[in-house]
Amino acid sequence: MSDVFAGFLLARPSGVPVLLRRDPGVKTFRITVLWRRPIGPMHAARAMLPALLQHGTRAHANRPALARARERLFSANVGMGFSRHAEQSVLRLSADAVSASFLPGEPDQFGSVQELMLEQATRSRLLAPGLPLEVFERERAQALADARAIKEDRGRQARLSAVLQACQGEPYGVPEHGGEAAISAVAMPDPPAALRDFLQHGEMTVLLAGALPDEPERKLLPFLTSLPTSRPEPLLPPVQPPLRQARTIRETAPMQQAKVVLVLRAPVPDSPARLCALQVAMSLWGGGPHSRLFTEVREKRSLCYYASAGGDADKGLLLVQSGCGADSVAAVGEESMRQLAEIGAGRFSAAELATSIAVSQGPLRSIDDAPGARLSYTAEQFLRGFDETPEQRIASLGAVGREAVCEAASAIWLDVDYALLPEGGP
Amino acid sequence: MSFVTVRDPVVGEEVLLATTRSGLRVRVLPRPRLRETAAVFTFGYGSVDLVFDAGDGVVATPAGTAHYLEHKLFEDEELAVFQRFSARGARVNAQTGFSRTSYFFQCAQQFDENLRDLLRLVAKPHITAENVEKERGIIAQEVRMYEDAPDQCATFSLLGAMYDRHPVRHTIGGTVESIGEITAERLLQAYDAFYRTGNAGLAIAGPVDPEAVLAIVEECMLRSGPGPARADVADFGVPASARVERTLQVVRPKVLVGLKEREPRASTYERVRRASATGVVLDRLFAASSDLREGMQQRGEFDDSLGAGYMGEKGFGFATIGCDTDDPARAEGAIRAMLSVDANFDDEQLERLRRRSIGSFVRSCEHVRALASAHAAEALEGDETFIGMRALQSLTTADVATRRERIVRDENLAVCVVRQA
Incomplete structure (x- = not known):
């Protein structure tokens, strides 16, 4: 039984909204899974997730191996992203790949990218006791360096400073990287805890679009059922301050x-x-x-x-x-x-x-x-x-x-x- | 006028090639399933073209002249270029680089009007002493903005170290001082010399009728003839300075290592092959997929800010490898060590890179602007098509090893270190 939303088929297998639109007129397809949580104290650890999840999975031993796996899939962009929607943190697992019918030998791109997505979400070295402490410390140092490097882009520095001061006391008043002090305070167990928190309590949405194979819903089902079951917690509307003196x-x-x-x-x-x-x-x-x-x-x-x-x-x-x-x-x-x-x-x-x-x-x-x-x-x-x-x-x-x-x-x-x-x- | 049809080597889509009666090389990529159309008009005039034969003698122009001219072509007598395109829901803009200036728009409706407007824009300049003066303050602000960007400053410091004569060492927009010397007369002189059908390429991609497009393009009033003779600055010697240090407002010091292209000038295809082979070398050593890079990062020699790239155009070429670091000496040593490491190039790596390239190529087929930009640049250079793809497909591991041996040499190397102010 499916519905339609904004031109996409909307189904809810196991309660998770899945929005899907096939377009045989294009050459690529995209799969995106979103998990949403309120912006909160785990922000810095959450922001480190995309980088930490690059450091290997059960099937791909480390970062170069994972990068090579993507290249072999004709440069499929498969990975995690972190952003915000109003005052919600959004963890995004996505794949952007070329459809098999436009590639030599017509390889199973749809199945292969799902496998790689699943590897990163559920079989990451971050979740197993396999990520060395020095890799974590390196990524924390990198996150701190990246946060400080914003000052080399004065436009970005000004925008960040203005927004943080305007939104002081609101959930929005946290930098996207979490803040230098918060990054320094992130400990080794925090990012895996943040990932589990997203997967287990995040409001989950799945979207697919583009040159998808026949019966994409059926072919997606094993992937969906392999993801942890989420028991989402409520999301809050954004804080809006009353009119005040500029x-x-x-x-x-x-x-x-x-x-x-x-x-x-x-x-x-x-x-x-x-x-x-x-x-x-x-x-x-x-x-x-x-x-x-x-x-x-x-x-x-x-x-x-x-x-x-x-x-x-x-x-x-x-x-x-x-x-x-x-x-x-x-x-x-x-x-x-x-x-x-x-x-x-x-x-x-x-x-x-x-x-x-x-x-x-x-x-x-x-x-x-x-x-x-x-x-x-x-x-x-x-x-x-x-x-x-x-x-x-x-x-x-x-x-x-x-x-x-x-x-x-x-x-x-x-x-x-x-x-x-x-x-x-x- | 008839088209020559070629097909791309991956998905087999059509590219139609023609030359107008006035000598303009045109490519049309009809893509009936897409909704958007892009047109890109590229001229062989960039920031390096400072000295040229204006017909009545050789003239030397200040740094930033090509970029200033690009700004001025967006002003016509009605003062409403942007407004006209916007009213049709189109996005129009332009870009100046080292060797080219491109004007482009994208739209999903009223394509014919937009194309006519673009053709008029480049063919009928409205340049007066007053409007040149008015623009000076705006361009000065743009120049200031780039002067606040440490990565750009470091890159041009490195180029200055590598090239003491070639104008690639100058920033594309020039300096506040150099743009102060630019006048309406100089701009018109440059326009007359470079904005010619024989020094341009036009490409259009989208749901268009090729014959109808060509009929409109034939109306273009751009003057015919080739571009001017440019000063032949042969700067293929060793870098002018092996090392340069600067102090800038940076959060951490920066190290930028450059490898100067030392080989004599080459055909377009040969330059593209060099770029492909150099890309494979840099990828093997410095990409995220490189175990060598990962090993160095594990040892703390450098971090994720490390990046590498190559640019090769007529008269100049260089590779750069750089990073931010707390310890510039250590990072420089690590980059030098990586460049000399005993690394094999194997068929598995080449096959992966070919797959990556095919993936990127198919993706670009969904973006009309990317398609049109690539083909306008090729049209400007001549008639060869898909040379990047052909170059990569033909590379062997022996080619890559040879390329590495030729460019990665101590005598080609220059270093820029940026320290904190």
């Missing part, structure tokens, strides 16, 4: 170009229509070279090299980011907020609205060219609970009117005005 934060670093980050808040969209209105408003404000931030802040006033707006709608957190001269920081911030107010007041042309809609629709029109893009879209809609196909979303975007854009823009408020300034500058 804070101005200025930090310095030895560098040439100042980085401006405006952290803004917006209500989390509770329907596809509200999500579309927010998306169009953001497109109009700073979603590309057609936007007000590009045309007014960069082109007309030459205040910066780049200025754009984007963010995490599922958290209700939006960001304006710009790189500019230190003497332009205030002007960039003021002009950006003035442009948002203009949009909120409806002072934009019909052509600007139509362009912002067209730009928002553009990627959706070709989303079926690559299975990965369609799968990511569907996963996102499933986690939100918005049952819309890309075609329906294109129509919803097309229906966004001036009033909806004004309403969405007017509900956005500035929480933190942050800038990272060159040391010794004005």
Whole structure:
């Protein structure tokens, strides 16, 4: 018995949602398994999982052996990833591979990548008492080095600092790597415990898309039943702070170009229509070279090299980011907020609205060219609970009117005005 | 005008080759099952083309001129290039490299209008003293942004050590000082010399009708003729400096080892073969699948920041191997030791790399921009197709061993060490 969600067949073998869409018109397929847990104290150990799980399985003795196994599968990308969705940690086991019918000898790619996925999830050296302490210590040192290296990308450093200070006290206010102190405190038993926690208590979702073989559900079943049974624990909605006075934060670093980050808040969209209105408003404000931030802040006033707006709608957190001269920081911030107010007041042309809609629709029109893009879209809609196909979303975007854009823009408020300034500058 | 049809060697999809009446080499990849179309227009003009014959004499231009010109072509009299593409739901952009500048768009509707606009963009420059001046501040900010990127600074320090004469040592965008010397006259002079049909390649991939595409391309008003004669900078000697040290704002010191290409110029196919063979050498020693690398990491000689790559173009070529480290001397010693280690190349490794390459190739067939970019670059160079795949397929372990013997030599080596400020 199966249902349909956003154009995917939806079945629930053993209670786990499996979303599936075959597309014989493409050449690759993708399998993704997601486990979701609230962002919590195990964050640093969780963030180390993708690297630690590279260090071998029962069948592939170490990291080079695992890498060679992937290469032999015509460079199938099989592995674990770690990210966040609003205030949830997401562990992602995925495979992205070329379909057998496009390869010499038509090898069983679908079966082989599932085997490799299973190896990494359930037969990893991390779970067995086989991972040497020095490998763990090496990966912990690497995680710490990577966290510190963010400072070599000043834009990323500014964004991280701004978001952490804006979201202090919220689950979101933890860096994706967990934080330097937390990484240092991770002990050898923590990452395997974090993996078991995901597999046993995570909200699990499975998605498949692309050039899948015949009867993919049947061929996937042994893989699914080999994964540990999950007894998911509840997930919480994201924390949204009440409207408050905007804070101005200025930090310095030895560098040439100042980085401006405006952290803004917006209500989390509770329907596809509200999500579309927010998306169009953001497109109009700073979603590309057609936007007000590009045309007014960069082109007309030459205040910066780049200025754009984007963010995490599922958290209700939006960001304006710009790189500019230190003497332009205030002007960039003021002009950006003035442009948002203009949009909120409806002072934009019909052509600007139509362009912002067209730009928002553009990627959706070709989303079926690559299975990965369609799968990511569907996963996102499933986690939100918005049952819309890309075609329906294109129509919803097309229906966004001036009033909806004004309403969405007017509900956005500035929480933190942050800038990272060159040391010794004005 | 008719097409010559070739098929790719892996999945057998069509590539149609034609040359327009004005001499522009065009490739069309009709892909009726895809929804998106990409067009890439590539010119043989990059950051290294600083000195050239402008017709009435040889001119020397400041570093960053090709990149500045790329910015200016996005400005027309209506000041609405980006807006026009965006209104059609298309994404348009451009990129300048060492040897090429490319203009491209992707769209899922109104392809004909977008293509006409792209052709107009590159054929009708709107460059005035005023708009050149207006752009200077924006480009200066871009230059500053890259000056804050330590990896980029380290790479160009290494290139400066390897090449004391070849302009590959200059950053692609130039410096704030060099772009200060760029004027509307210089940009127009460069445009006239390099933006010619004989110095360009155009590729279009997606659900298009090839004949209709060619009819539009024939309308292109780009001037005909070849590109200019460039200064022949023969810089194939030993590296100018075997070692350079810099102090930058880094979290950890960096070590970057370079191996300079010393062989005389070669055909496009030979350069691609060299790149393939060098890639196999670097892979054997430094990739995640290398037991040699894993052993060195276990001993703490370097960490996961280690990376290696190769670039080979007309007039220059180099391999780089680098990492971040707390102990630069130890990491440098480890990289040198790896380069001289007794490592065999076997058929199993070559077969794995061929499989990897086939996998990447099939994947690229789902991305129209990747397809069009690769074919525009090949079209610019000439008529050969799929040379990368052919080069890799033809490699033997003996070729790889020979290649290693030729490039991995002490006299080819230069080192850049970046220390913390």
